[in-house]
Amino acid sequence: MRAKFGYKNVMAVPKIEKVVVNSGVGRIRDEKQHEEIRKFLALITGQKPAPRPAKQAIAAFKTRQGLIIGYQVTLRGKRMYDFLSRLINVALPRTRDFRGLEEKSFDERGNLTVGIKEHIVFPEMIGEDYRFLFGFEITVVTTAKKREEGVELLKLVGFPIKGLA
Secondary structure, eight states, X not given: OHHHHTOSSGGGSOOEEEXXXXXXXXXXXXXXXXXXXXXXXXXXXXXXXXXXXXXXXXXXXXXXXXXXXEEEEEEOHHHHHHHHHHXXXXXXXHSTTOOOBOGGGBOTTSOEEEEXXXXXXXXXXXXXXXXXXXXXXXXXXXXXXXHHHHHHHHHHHTOOBTTOO
């Protein structure tokens, strides 16, 4: 990457900063299902998820201020790299009709956001007793300044990105 983008300093080369896993539970009112989502997110990520309360009441969505509408896990360091390894090598290939990640999944700062529709694609879910499927969103945050730098970084890490040779 130093040669391709002309970085003069090693510290200027982009790196993966953190991975954020979000799961929305806005429509689910049953506390048992909330508990199951928390349990499975903790099992998949290796870290206890933090509840995300609603910041304001929205009548159309039947939410009140302070109501738990989702769970979030922020991974850094060793847990982040373990999670990315399982995501790239096991979960993404097991996803239904997976042909690679679209380049439009990257934002202008080089961060990748991927939606997983079924939590059962992760290897931790094999043999687990689950009653319903839920989806979540994974955001890989990089220190890249431009989109092209982020795409190149994650391609070198091993992400299967469409349209790249």
